[in-house]
Amino acid sequence: MDCTICTSMPVMLRPPRNIICSTCYEGARSVIFFINKQLQTAQGPADQKPNLCKASYLTLENVSKWVRDMKAESEELGEKIRFLSGFSVAFRDQIHTDILLQPGESGPPIPAHKALLAIRSEVFNNILDSDGCKAPATDTVKLPELNHEELESLLEFLYNGDLPEDKMNKHIYSLSLAADKYGISYLQKLCECHMLKSMSPANALDVLEVADVCSSLKLKENALDYIVKNMHDIVFSAKYDSFALKNPHLCVQISRASLMDAKRKSVS
Ligand SMILES: [Zn+2]
CATH class of the missing domain: 3.30.710.10 (Potassium Channel Kv1.1; Chain A)
Known part of the structure; x- marks a missing residue:
């Protein structure tokens, strides 16, 4: 197809050269959608939001301006970080x-x-x-x-x-x-994200233990859920023996969560 966007020699195409292929069309739409969403959720008072926010709907024409603004902003942030x-x-x-x-x-x-x-x-x-x-x-x-x-x-x-x-x-x-x-709440947040991303049958019990000590509800729920889903691999591991001795209250919670899960599955 004679796409005026992705062809290497658009000048060779017949006028009015206004046809684009479906890949470029979908790409342009998703870029516009993404940037509009960013602008709508931009934080701060209305008069301090990026200029493009004032436009009711972003067009492809000012996407490049948005990208340039973002690049300048990230360079400025880089300098600030080096300074700090x-x-x-x-x-x-x-x-x-x-x-x-x-x-x-x-x-x-x-x-x-x-x-x-x-x-x-x-x-x-x-x-x-x-x-x-x-x-x-x-x-x-x-x-x-x-x-x-x-x-x-x-x-x-x-x-x-x-x-x-x-x-x-x-x-x-x-x-x-x-x-x-x-x-140190920022470190706590990064640790939680890291543990959520790297959860595996080998470490789920450690994550549950840490989440319990740190009273991190979201992490604890996720760890319990993960353990229940991988019950066989985890409960029959040697690690579970020492975990049970050290954390009997967590073993009770694992048993209950597992039974509730089995009940839900039998109903559905
Ligand atoms: Zn194209």
Whole structure:
């Protein structure tokens, strides 16, 4: 078909050159639909919304403007992030650190900055606000539940707002428990998303246990549901024995959820 959009030589086509193929037509419609949806859900007061919001319906003509605006906005955000990331350099090079964090197991304490800890965690803020912590550089706070490597990852997250995938995988449960204990809601949210995405018969019991400790209802419901759906693989695994000894109340909940599921299936 002589499509004026995707042909490499539109000038060769017969005038009026206004025919497009079904792929280009569907593509254009879905782009317009997607961007309109983004504009309709854009947050903020009406006068601060992007200019295109004021148009009643976005046309293909101003899609390219929207894309350019978005690109400029993302470059601006990139610059802002680079500007704000100075604290992670101060952590890496240990510039003007004023507190030591001691992991639970043996291992050297890790120097950090009180101001950053207080900003990132309401619990640290309270600890550092209390009278015992007014002295300079020799202050030490113990985090007995984390080993050295876990503490390093927690700090890396607090300074960078992000963690490499391999560290997230390796320390997900201890990071989630630390996020709950120290009131770091952003880390808690990322850990929950990560656990939801990576749920498998091998880790569903761990996820349920962590969700229970952290009182994370959505994660707990999802883990219970996953366990019920994969009951055979999970309940007959060796891991379930030690899990049952440690978490009898969760085993009761698994049994009940499983019975309810069987009941629902028998009715339908
Ligand atoms: Zn086409």
